[in-house]
Amino acid sequence: MDEQTRLMHSHTGVGMAGHPGLPPHMQEGNGGTDGDGRKQDIGDILQQIMTITDQSLDEAQARKHALNCHRMKPALFNVLCEIKEKTVLSIRGAQEEEPPDPQLMRLDNMLLAEGVSGPEKGGGGGSAAAAAAAAAASGAGAAAADNSTEHSDYRAKLTQIRQIYHTELEKYEQACNEFTTHVMNLLREQSRTRPISPKEIERMVNIIHRKFSSIQMQLKQSTCEAVMILRSRFLDARRKRRNFNKQATEILNEYFYSHLSNPYPSEEAKEELAKKCAITVAQVSNWFGNKRIRYKKNIGKFQEEANMYAARTAVNAANASSHGSQANSPSTPNSAGGYPSPCYQSDRRIQ
DNA sequence: TCACATGATTTAGC
DNA sequence: GCTAAATCATGTGA
Numbered sequence: 001m002d003e004q005t006r007l008m009h010s011h012t013g014v015g016m017a018g019h020p021g022l023p024p025h026m027q028e029g030n031g032g033t034d035g036d037g038r039k040q041d042i043g044d045i046l047q048q049i050m051t052i053t054d055q056s057l058d059e060a061q062a063r064k065h066a067l068n069c070h071r072m073k074p075a076l077f078n079v080l081c082e083i084k085e086k087t088v089l090s091i092r093g094a095q096e097e098e099p100p101d102p103q104l105m106r107l108d109n110m111l112l113a114e115g116v117s118g119p120e121k122g123g124g125g126g127s128a129a130a131a132a133a134a135a136a137a138s139g140a141g142a143a144a145a146d147n148s149t150e151h152s153d154y155r156a157k158l159t160q161i162r163q164i165y166h167t168e169l170e171k172y173e174q175a176c177n178e179f180t181t182h183v184m185n186l187l188r189e190q191s192r193t194r195p196i197s198p199k200e201i202e203r204m205v206n207i208i209h210r211k212f213s214s215i216q217m218q219l220k221q222s223t224c225e226a227v228m229i230l231r232s233r234f235l236d237a238r239r240k241r242r243n244f245n246k247q248a249t250e251i252l253n254e255y256f257y258s259h260l261s262n263p264y265p266s267e268e269a270k271e272e273l274a275k276k277c278a279i280t281v282a283q284v285s286n287w288f289g290n291k292r293i294r295y296k297k298n299i300g301k302f303q304e305e306a307n308m309y310a311a312r313t314a315v316n317a318a319n320a321s322s323h324g325s326q327a328n329s330p331s332t333p334n335s336a337g338g339y340p341s342p343c344y345q346s347d348r349r350i351q
Numbered sequence: 352t353c354a355c356a357t358g359a360t361t362t363a364g365c
Numbered sequence: 366g367c368t369a370a371a372t373c374a375t376g377t378g379a
Contacts, residue, residue, distance in 0.1 A: 241358050
């Protein structure tokens with residue numbers, strides 16, 4: 001039996017001899033043989049380890065030093081190594097790399113897209129998505145000023161969210177690093193009295209990081225929710241719908257009813273109408289799209305409106321001819337007197 | 352509060 | 366890319 005095995009047996013034999021709960025005769029060496037002496041030594045060391053945390057810091061430091069210098073320390077260390085070897089075998093394989101969490105990836109992507117995480121973008125922290133939404137929502141001339149005010153509000157709130165997110169993230173990272181360093185120091189300290197491999201320290205660090213990343217995920221989730229609420233509050237174009245002013249509606253209707261045979265304004269006409277109505281070309285297109293479909297669905301309902309605009313167009317035309325000019329209008333009346341027309345004569349007409 | 356009006360969005364076809 | 370058609374969501378007036 002070699003020294004290590006003997007020690008192992010000694011350890012198992014008196015394994016709990018150093019336990020405070022054991023009878024005194026097991027803890028006191030009864031002298032005589034060399035083996036009994038060693039039993040007592042190991043029992044002493046174990047006893048000291050078991051009670052070390054009950055002592056004051058100075059006392060504990062002194063004890064620790066005494067333990068480290070104890071003549072039996074290398075032998076005990078070997079025994080612990082052997083036990084450790086067996087234990088490690090049973091837990092090996094439980095530390096494979098985990099694939100990245102898909103939910104975390106989604107949250108990261110969203111925060112990046114919204115400009116909350118990642119490098120701060122120009123224009124006060126606004127995101128590409130926000131810019132697109134802002135561009136889509138802008139345009140209604142009368143509401144343009146409101147839009148710019150509200151978008152700056154949006155950017156300010158997004159910046160606020162971004163700042164809170166980064167502050168919290170920094171706090172978590174700092175706490176994580178502090179805790180990791182603390183645990184690593186403890187483990188390194190303990191590695192003087194019990195066998196701890198660098199791999200085990202690394203594993204422990206990974207466990208700590210996983211715990212902290214689950215906390216971080218909650219932070220990311222909350223941030224995403226806040227951004228979604230902000231977006232729907234400020235940038236959902238439908239929420240921003242404002243009826244066009246009366247003048248704009250009249251200009252559009254005038255064009256529509258005077259082009260009833262072909263109510264499809266060209267790009268130039270759309271631009272001119274947009275300019276006149278102080279709205280965007282896209283809004284002009286929307287308006288004509290809606291108007292065509294609604295007119296077609298219910299011609300009867302629009303009859304009166306059509307007559308009114310026909311009369312107005314006729315008056316305008318008469319005035320224009322009396323002044324020898326018909327310019328200054330995107331409209332080219334083609335239905336004077338022939339109102340209302342439920343069908344169109346062009347190739348593209350409402351059936 | 353409700354029904355209707357209306358501007359915007361989505362989807363599908365060409 | 367433009368349009369029709371359907372749909373959504375908000376504005377408005379009784």
